Amino acid sequence: MKGDFYNILEHLANGSVDFVIIGGFAGVVHGCTCVTEDIDICCDFSPANLLALQKSLDGLHPVHRMTPHRKKLHLTEKTCKGFKNLYLDTDIGQLDCLDSIEGVGNYQQVRQASELYEVNDVKIRVLNLDSLIKAKKAMNRPRDKEALLQLEAIKKLRTTRQKGR
Amino acid sequence: MAMKRSHKKTDENNSVQSDPVKAAIDYGIDISMLIQNLKRPPGERIRRHQIALDTTLALCKAKRI
Numbered sequence: 001m002k003g004d005f006y007n008i009l010e011h012l013a014n015g016s017v018d019f020v021i022i023g024g025f026a027g028v029v030h031g032c033t034c035v036t037e038d039i040d041i042c043c044d045f046s047p048a049n050l051l052a053l054q055k056s057l058d059g060l061h062p063v064h065r066m067t068p069h070r071k072k073l074h075l076t077e078k079t080c081k082g083f084k085n086l087y088l089d090t091d092i093g094q095l096d097c098l099d100s101i102e103g104v105g106n107y108q109q110v111r112q113a114s115e116l117y118e119v120n121d122v123k124i125r126v127l128n129l130d131s132l133i134k135a136k137k138a139m140n141r142p143r144d145k146e147a148l149l150q151l152e153a154i155k156k157l158r159t160t161r162q163k164g165r
Numbered sequence: 166m167a168m169k170r171s172h173k174k175t176d177e178n179n180s181v182q183s184d185p186v187k188a189a190i191d192y193g194i195d196i197s198m199l200i201q202n203l204k205r206p207p208g209e210r211i212r213r214h215q216i217a218l219d220t221t222l223a224l225c226k227a228k229r230i
Contacts, residue, residue, distance in 0.1 A: 005218075006211055028214045031202040033195075035217045119208040126207075146192065150199060153189035157196075157203055 004092045005039050006119070008060075012041070013122045015056025019043040020114040020125040022101055022135065024147060029117060029126045032150045038094035042110040042127070045099040047080035053097065057090055065089035103138025104131050129155055 005025060012019055021029065023040030043049060054062070054075045062073040066087045073088060086097040100106045104113055104127070113131035117124050127135070129151065136148045190196055202210055 005215060025214075028210055029207045031199060031205075031210060033198050033202060035214065035221055037218065037222075117207050119211060146194065149185070149189045149192050150194055152185035153194065153196060153199060154203065156185040157200060161203065 006122075007092050008039055008057075008090065008095055009119075009124055010122050011056045011060065012053065013124055015052050017043065017053045017056050018049050018107075018111075019053075019097075020107075020110050020127055022098070022110065022127045022132070023096075026127045026132050027147050027151060030129050030132065030151065031154045032147055034147050034150065038096055040096045040098065042098050042101055042107055044107050045080070045083060047075075047077045050075055050080045050083070050086075051077070053086075057088070057095075060090035060092055062088045062090045062095070065094065101127075101135045103134040103136075129158070 009021070019041040020043070021039065022042050023038075024032070024034060024036030025039045027034060028036065043053065054073055057073070063070040064073060064087065070089065073086075075083075084099050086095075088095045088097070101110055104110050110127060110131070111125065113128050114125040115128050117126055133148065133151050133155065136144045136151065186196060189199075202213075205213070
């Protein structure tokens, strides 16, 4: 099925890929009602982790979606070193991989600012709400306006709920 | 007089505290949907998002008959 995000995450987690969910899909996990058509992750761009990512997507026919001929993903220990971002399309959805996030920092800083969630027995790291808000503010894109307003409202609603307990 | 002052202070406090929620409402966001979503576990939020996305993609492909 095209667009099965949970399935992509399952592949990554089962492949022991070191990653954190960021962007719109992180917003969904936190409670946003915006619909997003891709999954953004921040990950360790070490050759070992990128090769693990490639292996985990094996069978999903990953391609570089920004290249004119949608080149197949074919990473080697050598070529891994040349990437800072990977914009991929697979049989079950788009996956964007970044090595850092504006407003938060590099992968290690992003990982520190993440929370571990368990979804259907799969453990996934998700950028925490405060850092997601910081990242959206830092990018300052008009298309993020609604998501940012939702995230800030969610933060407020969460605080209110916690106080009410 | 004292009552009036106290009432004003409460309003001010509420307006500061509820600002992000008010801003979202003013923008046209349905806060009740967010409140309902926050009651759901993350896995259920992901499942419902997938349904919304599948529906959106199906509608994009829909043909007028």
